[in-house]
Amino acid sequence: MRKLFASALCVLALQTGCSQDLTWRAVDRMITAEYPDVPFITTDSLADRLADASTARPVLLDARSAEEYAVSHLRGARRVSPSAEAYPTLDTLAVDTPIVVYCSVGYRSAGVAQTLRSRGFTQVSNLQGSIFRWANGGRPVYRDGQPVAAVHPYNATWGRLLNDSLRAYQPSSRTP
Secondary structure, three states, X not given: OHHHHHHHXXXXXXXXXXXXXXXXXXXXXXXXXXXXXXXEEOHHHXXXXXXXXXXXXXXXXXXXXXXXXXXXXXXXOEEOOOOOOOOHHHOOOOXXXXXXXXXXXXXXXXXXXXXXXXXXXXXXXXXXXXXXXXXXXXXXXXXXXXXXXXXXXXXXXXXXXXOHHHEOOOOOOOXX
């Protein structure tokens, strides 16, 4: 029942055009209700960690479609399919390797993070707000190794959480 309420609250906030802050709170609650055991890392904390040369750099996994990834991604991120059953590119990693998974807002990446944790990875976090919050905060995203000011908006509904100036193009009407 809690999951259903959180999902309904999120959809209502998105559809009625609530403030971005209120809508983000609804999104965060929906993700936490669906994936209560998946730890998250904030965009501020990840930015600090990536800037700190004295700590191990986490493996960044982008859990979006190839089309979304091609528009922009976090520097050094590896793309993984959010619906994959296996992640062979991670087979060589130690189970205690720090991993941060992200997508557009954090829902698909929470599912990937949960799967990785169930497969024994112990240091997996979901990026709260994912690439939308990252880019909205003025942090860099990349295409072909170069910084760009564009992010794929996923679809018209979820794209409302992305600052207008960052939308790569008009989103499709895909559902999450």
